[in-house]
Amino acid sequence: xxxxxxxxxxxxxxxxxxxxxxxxxxxxxxxxxxxxxxxxxxxxxxxxxxxxxxxxxxxxxxxxxxxxxxxxxxxxxxxxxxxxxxxxxxxxxxxxxxxxxxx
Numbered sequence: 001x002x003x004x005x006x007x008x009x010x011x012x013x014x015x016x017x018x019x020x021x022x023x024x025x026x027x028x029x030x031x032x033x034x035x036x037x038x039x040x041x042x043x044x045x046x047x048x049x050x051x052x053x054x055x056x057x058x059x060x061x062x063x064x065x066x067x068x069x070x071x072x073x074x075x076x077x078x079x080x081x082x083x084x085x086x087x088x089x090x091x092x093x094x095x096x097x098x099x100x101x102x103x
Contacts, residue, residue, distance in 0.1 A: 048088055
């Protein structure tokens with residue numbers, strides 16, 4: 001998945017946060033968010049949380065552009081994006097439910 005945020009200076013980020021634990025990922029994401037301010041950013045990411053705030057997201061499937069838009073637009077228009085959200089939600093839901101029961 002590619003995403004961009006339109007500003008003056010370019011910045012490229014290949015998201016490698018998928019290998020991190022949640023706490024480390026949050027710290028890295030905060031640093032990335034700060035570095036992206038006032039820049040045009042191209043992000044290659046597998047986790048939707050990395051790109052949800054982007055001005056423009058490009059969803060690719062099998063080397064083809066499947067959809068473009070904001071997070072909200074893609075939820076309405078892109079079957080592939082909807083599928084990615086479902087898959088990531090399914091992975092997160094059992095963890096969230098276990099955590100809620102423990103509290």
